[in-house]
């Protein structure tokens with residue numbers, strides 16, 4: 001009995017850790033940029049400095065905000081769905097839908113508040129680091145004093161907590177409305193699997209595409225001089241990536257259809273199970289697609305944009321400020337790409353850990369470790385192909401207009417090394433996180449992993 | 455046939471299952487439960503054995519250990535004359551695929567697979583040719599011919615249980631373990647399933663070991679083993695439902711008596727614990 005309790009706490013812990021991590025890192029990211037706005041708003045800061053700081057806070061912080069809201073929402077949704085069985089059990093024991101909603105909301109709220117509060121000192125430190133970088137690259141004058149205040153705290157705490165609560169409200173309503181019997185008969189099949197995409201998702205996706213298009217147009221028209229094109233093009237990939245993320249389940253389904261044939265042909269029983277899972281559980285497997293798309297899209301987009309910029313700036317004209325902007329670009333991209341990468345690992349670890357029981361059932365029917373790992377690898381291969389394909393597409397709204405603005409040609413010089421490097425990181429991270437977790441999960445004897453339901 | 459072993463407890467070539475002094479304990483300090491306590495038994499090939507006992511007496515644990523799904527703390531298990539101990543998990547899995555079928559108390563159907571896909575999965579995993587006609591025929595026999603493309607979540611408990619039975623039968627294992635295979639079934643479907651199990655013994659020479667709480671189900675078996683507190687406490691050949699029911703009623707008293715006996719006479723073992731020997735019925 002005690003073993004069971006420990007296992008269940010541990011299983012829930014992984015779900016909680018994932019949400020906590022998303023909130024924590026998201027809050028750090030948002031607070032760091034929020035602090036720039038606070039710094040700019042202080043009295044005694046010159047107009048020029050103030051403009052630089054505010055622009056950066058609004059533009060970069062703005063995308064960050066969206067990204068974080070997205071990450072928190074998707075991790076929390078995943079973790080609530082993973083508890084469908086437990087929630088159904090509570091329901092069958094007499095908990096009313098209102099009580100369940102309160103419970104989910106309470107847990108999400110608590111987790112978000114704690115995560116965001118813990119993030120405060122780290123956000124303050126990161127903001128200080130960013131300001132130091134701006135000073136060192138001469139974007140901001142030396143005498144500007146660092147301030148960490150209402151904007152940083154307001155946005156940092158606000159976006160994470162609101163995103164968590166918003167996601168909790170929507171998800172808890174759906175989970176609480178689920179039939180008890182459906183949830184109990186098998187947790188996995190009972191996870192809500194809407195046939196068609198929600199209207200809100202479609203609208204959000206279209207809005208993101210629209211913003212991305214507008215940024216692209218503005219970048220294309222910005223002309224070859226200075227950083228104007230870069231300023232607009234730089235966020236077009238993020239917007240497009242978020243737009244694609246709204247359609248993640250559909251994209252995953254397309255890719256599955258495309259790859260099902262070869263997988264079934266070449267990978268035996270593992271591939272057979274992988275394809276069935278991909279078809280039946282598109283939504284769960286698609287939850288990891290968003291971070292891959294963002295990672296590849298932003299990584300390729302921003303790096304390529306910088307290459308185009310460098311190539312078209314005459315060597316003699318390379319000033320200290322050029323280098324500074326490059327450094328800044330890399331740091332900011334780095335922060336966002338790192339965030340996407342951690343979210344990817346986070347999602348894969350949480351989702352794979354949750355499949356402990358499913359793996360156990362397969363092993364009991366005669367699947368070897370190798371076959372289970374083969375299945376996980378085949379599923380993640382589809383994820384990788386979709387992520388690389390659509391991530392590359394997400395990079396285009398940044399790269400194409402940038403090329404047009406700088407060279408009058410829509411097509412930039414190909415950069416295979418850059419693409420391969422980003423792709424390699426995505427592949428290694430995805431496979432390491434999912435297969436590493438699966439391997440760890442397989443260490444528990446199969447009979448123990450299925451013991452809990454009875 | 456497998457070559458006979460030269461160990462001290464070498465099983466006969468005609469034996470499907472042999473357990474030698476198998477013990478299993480769960481939990482740590484304070485919550486320690488002895489699920490199996492020095493259990494020894496031997497079942498000939500082509501026999502149908504029922505295992506009965508109060509809830510928590512260790513029946514499922516016995517089946518899991520016998521089928522190589524769980525490792526005993528001590529003791530040895532031979533299936534089809536082959537020792538299970540000392541094999542890697544992959545070796546055990548491959549061995550199980552070939553010779554062992556298992557119907558789980560909780561069914562353990564894969565939720566993303568249809569009835570037919572669940573049934574043929576063991577063959578797919580083993581890389582064996584999937585004979586769809588045979589799979590359909592088995593499903594037909596358990597009354598699920600019309601449900602081939604349903605998902606487990608769309609089935610009743612009893613229907614899921616029958617899928618689990620079909621899945622265990624489709625590989626034609628030499629030993630079939632079934633943990634309360636009729637627990638979720640009505641009298642009529644239960645009779646169909648029991649007849650099917652009996653047939654697999656009589657016609658195909660398979661060995662069936664079935665846990666049940668139902669004296670009527672037990673009466674389909676050739677012999678019943680009684681388990682209490684993790685120990686074998688009795689055996690009945692050619693059981694009738696009535697005799698089994700009576701025996702179960704007395705089982706509680708018997709356990710109490712044995713506990714008293716054990717307190718007096720410490721070295722008690724084989725006489726009661728060896729199930730191979732028929733006992734005079736009460």
Ligand SMILES: Nc1ncnc2c1ncn2[C@@H]1O[C@H](COP(=O)(O)OP(=O)(O)OP(=O)(O)O)[C@@H](O)[C@H]1O
Pocket residue numbers: 001003448451480481487488489507508509510511512513514515516559
């Ligand atoms: N995984 C486990 N961890 C801890 N204790 C366990 C575990 N599995 C079984 N036990 C304990 O071992 C004992 C035997 O359990 P088992 O499941 O074998 O009983 P059973 O005879 O099959 O009962 P039932 O008729 O209710 O299915 C019980 O006391 C149970 O609490």
Ligand SMILES: [Mg+2]
Pocket residue numbers: 513514515559633
């Ligand atoms: Mg049991």
